[in-house]
Amino acid sequence: xxxxxxxxxxxxxxxxxxxxxxxxxxxxxxxxxxxxxxxxxxxxxxxxxxxxxxxxxxxxxxxxxxxxxxxxxxxxxxxxxxxxxxxxxxxxxxxxxxxxxxxxxxxxxxxxxxxxxxxxxxxxxxxxxxxxxxxxxxxxxxxxxxxxxxxxxxxxxxxxxxxxxxxxxxxxxxxxxxxxxxxxxxxxxxxxxxxxxxxxxxxxxxxxxxxxxxxxxxxxxxxxxxxxxxxxxxxxxxxxxxxxxxxxxxxxxxxxxxxxxxxxxxxxxxxxxxxxxxxxxxxxxxxxxxxxxxxxxxxxxxxxxxxxxxxxxxxxxxxxxxxxxxxxxxxxxxxx
Amino acid sequence: xxxxxxxxxxxxxxxxxxxxxxxxxxxxxxxxxxxxxxxxxxxxxxxxxxxxxxxxxxxxxxxxxxxxxxxxxxxxxxxxxxxxxxxxxxxxxxxxxxxxxxxxxxxxxxxxxxxxxxxxxxxxxxxxxxxxxxxxxxxxxxxxxxxxxxxxxxxxxxxxxxxxxxxxxxxxxxxxxxxxxxxxxxxxxxxxxxxxxxxxxxxxxxxxxxxxxxxxxxxxxxxxxxxxxxxxxxxxxxxxxxxxxxxxxxxxxxxxxxxxxxxxxxxxxxxxxxxxxxxxxxxxxxxxxxxxx
Amino acid sequence: xxxxxxxxxxxxxxxxxxxxxxxxxxxxxxxxxxxxxxxxxxxxxxxxxxxxxxxxxxxxxxxxxxxxxxxxxxxxxxxxxxxxxxxxxxxxxxxxxxxxxxxxxxxxxxxxxxxxxxxxxxxxxxxxxxxxxxxxxxxxxxxxxxxxxxxxxxxxxxxxxxxxxxxxxxxxxxxxxxxxxxxxxxxxxxxxxxxxxxxxxxxxxxxxxxxxxxxxxxxxxxxxxxxxxxxxxxxxxxxxxxxxxxxxxxxxxxxxxxxxxxxxxxxxxxxxxxxxxxxxxxxxxxxxxxxxxxxxxxxxxxxxxxxxxxxxxxxxxxxxxxxxx
Numbered sequence: 007x008x009x010x011x012x013x014x015x016x017x018x019x020x021x022x023x024x025x026x027x028x029x030x031x032x033x034x035x036x037x038x039x040x041x042x043x044x045x046x047x048x049x050x051x052x053x054x055x056x057x058x059x060x061x062x063x064x065x066x067x068x069x070x071x072x073x074x075x076x077x078x079x080x081x082x083x084x085x086x087x088x089x090x091x092x093x094x095x096x097x098x099x100x101x102x103x104x105x106x107x108x109x110x111x112x113x114x115x116x117x118x119x120x121x122x123x124x125x126x127x128x129x130x131x132x133x134x135x136x137x138x139x140x141x142x143x144x145x146x147x148x149x150x151x152x153x154x155x156x157x158x159x160x161x162x163x164x165x166x167x168x169x170x171x172x173x174x175x176x177x178x179x180x181x182x183x184x185x186x187x188x189x190x191x192x193x194x195x196x197x198x199x200x201x202x203x204x205x206x207x208x209x210x211x212x213x214x215x216x217x218x219x220x221x222x223x224x225x226x227x228x229x230x231x232x233x234x235x236x237x238x239x240x241x242x243x244x245x246x247x248x249x250x251x252x253x254x255x256x257x258x259x260x261x262x263x264x265x266x267x268x269x270x271x272x273x274x275x276x277x278x279x280x281x282x283x284x285x286x287x288x289x290x291x292x293x294x295x296x297x298x299x300x301x302x303x304x305x306x307x308x309x310x311x312x313x314x315x316x317x318x319x320x321x322x323x324x325x326x327x328x329x330x331x332x333x334x335x336x337x338x339x340x341x342x
Numbered sequence: 343x344x345x346x347x348x349x350x351x352x353x354x355x356x357x358x359x360x361x362x363x364x365x366x367x368x369x370x371x372x373x374x375x376x377x378x379x380x381x382x383x384x385x386x387x388x389x390x391x392x393x394x395x396x397x398x399x400x401x402x403x404x405x406x407x408x409x410x411x412x413x414x415x416x417x418x419x420x421x422x423x424x425x426x427x428x429x430x431x432x433x434x435x436x437x438x439x440x441x442x443x444x445x446x447x448x449x450x451x452x453x454x455x456x457x458x459x460x461x462x463x464x465x466x467x468x469x470x471x472x473x474x475x476x477x478x479x480x481x482x483x484x485x486x487x488x489x490x491x492x493x494x495x496x497x498x499x500x501x502x503x504x505x506x507x508x509x510x511x512x513x514x515x516x517x518x519x520x521x522x523x524x525x526x527x528x529x530x531x532x533x534x535x536x537x538x539x540x541x542x543x544x545x546x547x548x549x550x551x552x553x554x555x556x557x558x559x560x561x562x563x564x565x566x567x568x569x570x571x572x573x574x575x576x577x578x579x580x581x582x583x584x585x586x587x588x589x590x591x592x593x594x595x596x597x598x599x600x601x602x603x604x605x606x607x608x609x610x611x612x613x614x615x616x617x618x619x620x621x622x623x624x625x626x627x628x629x630x631x632x633x634x635x
Numbered sequence: 636x637x638x639x640x641x642x643x644x645x646x647x648x649x650x651x652x653x654x655x656x657x658x659x660x661x662x663x664x665x666x667x668x669x670x671x672x673x674x675x676x677x678x679x680x681x682x683x684x685x686x687x688x689x690x691x692x693x694x695x696x697x698x699x700x701x702x703x704x705x706x707x708x709x710x711x712x713x714x715x716x717x718x719x720x721x722x723x724x725x726x727x728x729x730x731x732x733x734x735x736x737x738x739x740x741x742x743x744x745x746x747x748x749x750x751x752x753x754x755x756x757x758x759x760x761x762x763x764x765x766x767x768x769x770x771x772x773x774x775x776x777x778x779x780x781x782x783x784x785x786x787x788x789x790x791x792x793x794x795x796x797x798x799x800x801x802x803x804x805x806x807x808x809x810x811x812x813x814x815x816x817x818x819x820x821x822x823x824x825x826x827x828x829x830x831x832x833x834x835x836x837x838x839x840x841x842x843x844x845x846x847x848x849x850x851x852x853x854x855x856x857x858x859x860x861x862x863x864x865x866x867x868x869x870x871x872x873x874x875x876x877x878x879x880x881x882x883x884x885x886x887x888x889x890x891x892x893x894x895x896x897x898x899x900x901x902x903x904x905x906x907x908x909x910x911x912x913x914x915x916x917x918x919x920x921x922x923x924x925x926x927x928x929x930x931x932x933x934x935x936x937x938x939x940x941x942x943x944x945x946x947x948x949x950x951x952x953x954x955x956x957x958x959x960x
Contacts, residue, residue, distance in 0.1 A: 111530055186525075241894075277895060
């Protein structure tokens, strides 16, 4: 029997990415008041990337204002892109039917930055776990609800006795965050969007949470979209990385390539500004970031990093650079 | 719904906090005390206290026949007081209850829906806020022959819901951007479910404060309107007592029991409500609570 | 010693809470020299912010100072009354509180707020203010136009700089910076630290830098105190401490900082943060310490000098005899 068409199909399916973000742009209209015109804020500018079927951890690194939170909201379907599409398993998420959308919700989950705010202070912490189980009809009987909840807690290293019957304020930051991860993991998602999951947790507990993320990927095959401003955790955690600046990806590729051989001047300054715990290795150069005038300065059509770039050329002012391949799995949006 | 009440009951910590607060306790005790006495008292009346001319008019207080004296149209003041208190409280609670529920619904729906619904409902709310109560009331009472308690309640509800609606709307707007709402969405909750099961429980203190505030306002408004003669004429209320007292120049004639009685009663009720309000504020606002220690 | 600016001895700051007495700062002693940058590191809940507030005498009920001395340039600050302390506050000691960016009054212009800070402690005529404020703003790296702006028009980094300007307005001898860079992006953080260092070099004040980020501490301070559960567990020069941390907690804190030079597995500190109402018996770190010995559960270690200018409170070192410099 000729298996080749089947093999081709299987190969095609496995090569196709699970989640594709195509040229997504999100523009917010700000009301300027009675006498000012409506201002536009371009939060996300023509961003494209994809998450393959194999489990990976992709980091989106950027500072405040880079658009990373907006991107997470777009992917989670809380916000609609102004232009561009978000395709999951071949279907545009805004064109999905109700069942397909529930499927999407189940497959793509999230963990947020503030572990305290993510819980409704009125209910106990297991409320959110039981809710997810019920809503997605994971089980058929009530007794199984407890079992699944316990399994999820176990996967993040919590014992159900530890958190049973407690309210948010009775748990530590690390515990809260773990419960959030448990909730996301409960639904056995394919992708978890983690928006700054450790920035509000003490240093001593960060490591355990990051280890949980690694474990979930290794043992259960969950991909992560890790959004952060802290490159150092990203280095040891992720497989690939994309650097965001003011809504565009300025550099992306394999984590080793980007961190060890950064090409974009923004990436370079970002890496350089990270303090190292070594007093003999102090910053020698002074940096001089141009005064932030609230984003008013990018009325020109050129590269958005022009204002801060130490190597700016004439062309940078006139044209937007496109993504250029530097080496294997390493691309940069810069003319140099 | 059952689950909501369950959650409410289980949240015994919160309920405990409420009852432990001295102000709330004092307020509730006074309130309940007055209600119970009035209920008991009105049942004990061996005759219809509202029938005119039962007793010699304008008699000063004497024990044991007329503990609070009689008014200018021959009614015993003590039993009159009981019935008036009950009626006034009834008006206050009814207006507070319906007004708050209505305001809550409008505020919630307005804030959560956003867009056109929000604009439309907000405009309606603003209009309700701006319309002046007194001229409308004078108009209404000139058109209706007899004003009953239910009419009064209805009118007061119409003027009271708007304030609650605005506060609730503001609070909902801020709550709906909170992370736990996003979490609920991610867990598959639908819009209405989110509004009632996630957002509303966090607004209990606001609803409570609004409820007691509206009650306060309603009782005061009723007293004032009845005093002007615009109130219910079929039965007696505290404001009504004041109206009759004023009508027969009790102050000039020195019949202090006729006008002092309703005033003291109103004051006590209002103080009780105010105490509950402040107490609720203390419990709900953690900063104030900390200072108490 | 004439080189010493601040000498804190046995400071205890407690909060009387619903569930009991919270011993936020429990018997803390350390010194800060003139023109020295002193760091206080530790995680949330270790008491460093309470310590900062105590130094500026900003503790409000239900917190109170149980005992201790804060000797600033020869005078015990805790023995001064409110009037006398007003002479010191802001003019000689100033503080940039935690989340200071959120402490800016949103309805007042920046210049008005700086003016307020100045005139509350010194009588300065308006004319002088109009000259001093732009100078101040320039010294922290802000354009003079910022004076006319409102806080919401500024970015996070600019707000932080405005608050720093307020803190140095009266040229104090000691500036306490409580988590001044925690909420900022990494490039802005570097800029702010650079600004602080520049100012310090120019104006010559001592700086107490409170931060949980060990890397930030390493890049800026001369001496470092590590706090845990309301106590100082190690102190020493930055170079010594980072090269060879002695206390197990310091060691773990430093190694938990991820690096960009090599990939390493994430090392966690096991256990939960300590309960300050009922702290663990003996050494407060013992439930989480990998080198725990029997004595650690029973007896609390005292700070002893293990190397030059370096003190550790741990039963692994020293012989329990307290020594002070």
